[in-house]
Amino acid sequence: MDDEEARTRLLDTAEALFYADGIQAVGMDRIRAESGVPLKRLYRVFPAKESLVTAYLKRRDQRWTADLRAAATGAPDPVLAVFDWLADWFSEPDFRGCAFLNAYGELGAGGPAQVLDVVRRHKAELRSLLAELAGPNHEDLADQLLILVEGATVVAALDPGPEPARRARAVAERLVSGCVPRT
CATH class of the missing domain: 1.10.10 (Arc Repressor Mutant, subunit A)
Known part of the structure; x- marks a missing residue:
């Protein structure tokens, strides 16, 4: 080997x-x-264990973000496709919430700096992707979508299944419909 x-x-x-x-x-x-x-x-x-945890989170971030981006790209409404993708993820038999929030929750603000850096970068990348999908001049919408995604993920961790994503999608639809065209 x-x-x-x-x-x-x-x-x-x-x-x-x-x-x-x-x-x-x-x-x-x-x-x-x-x-x-x-x-x-x-x-x-x-x-050290810290280097293994960091590598695990980096790899998970790359895969998770790429999968989400692929699901949203080319969808009739990329923003709403995010929530459809979340519904599928929340329905997976081994779903246990967000690995990044779980890591932060376990290790806290005083955890290893390189691990916390990966967690923060993941959340910043997610917010950036949502801003890209929301379109130019919709920074507030991207922030609101991030809160919906994170909130739905936390709720689903406590009660797995697609419903938290479906409820968040309904709120996202209202937010999106209240925006100036996003193209």
Whole structure:
């Protein structure tokens, strides 16, 4: 097993465990055991748990944002497509809320700086994507949509299923219809 294969196995395992059980509840020994990566290689690839958590969140951010962007791009109404995508995500059997808010909630404002930086960048990227979808001169709409997305995600974490996204979509429809044309 080379370092790249070890990295992939470790990230796959860390993502499954951190998302399901929480960052603090999962130790490096468990990740090593479940990934099948020898301890020496684990620490060569990720010298500290903080570096593994950071890599996990960065990878999740890239995939999550790309999936959301793909769902919205080309949709008849890209803004509303965001909420349709959320409804599907909230219905996944292993849905456990937002990995980034979960990480922040666990680690708090005093958590590792590089981890918190990834969390903040993810939220800034999400807001930027919403601003892009809302169209030029609709900064207020983008901020409102961000609150709807985040609120729906938190509600769905407590009560999984598509309904929080559907309710947020209905509010988004009203917000969008009150805007000057977004094209």
